Amino acid sequence: DAKTTQPPSMDCAEGRAANLPCNHSTISGNEYVYWYRQIHSQGPQYIIHGLKNNETNEMASLIITEDRKSSTLILPHATLRDTAVYYCIVRVAESTDKLIFGTGTRLQVFP
């Protein structure tokens, strides 16, 4: 079973920030939070990951709460091309641990 819970769907207006929440209350001390997205009919695309500090890259920002039981992926200026299913996953970094995907959040960006 997936170790994370996410809302099934969200809407966001183009140009606005999209904030996608994820709960991972049973996360272990050595587990990272990973975010992927899957655009229809394509393989999942890695977005970002973090352990306990907030992270930012060219695609998104990741905010992890101090107790590490939840996190938020932020797309600062959503575009129509950001419409996708977003998956939040916890695992030990770069290990052979199984990467278990939940059902994710379907983000719809509208004009």
Added chain:
Amino acid sequence: SQTIHQWPATLVQPVGSPLSLECTVEGTSNPNLYWYRQAAGRGLQLLFYSVGIGQISSEVPQNLSASRPQDRQFILSSKKLLLSDSGFYLCALNDYNSPLHFGNGTRLTVT
């Protein structure tokens, strides 16, 4: 950079026919390799993973098998396809320098 080659992109096969899907990777050595399946409208299910040549771990009992004859080659097979084998098959890799990276997948329809 790491590259995953999967072919074919789409495949239509009759029930009872054999299957062989090949995945080859570049830009890495001794990677962990994975086969995932996504049924229509469903999440990603881990089928097999491999940490080295000839080493295969199966996650779910099923009509499929996997082999890793070379370091950068991962093959998914079936002797007799079932209707329930239809889905989107994704090969993925990671090593100790990178998060999990997915190929573009093969969409299999069993008729």
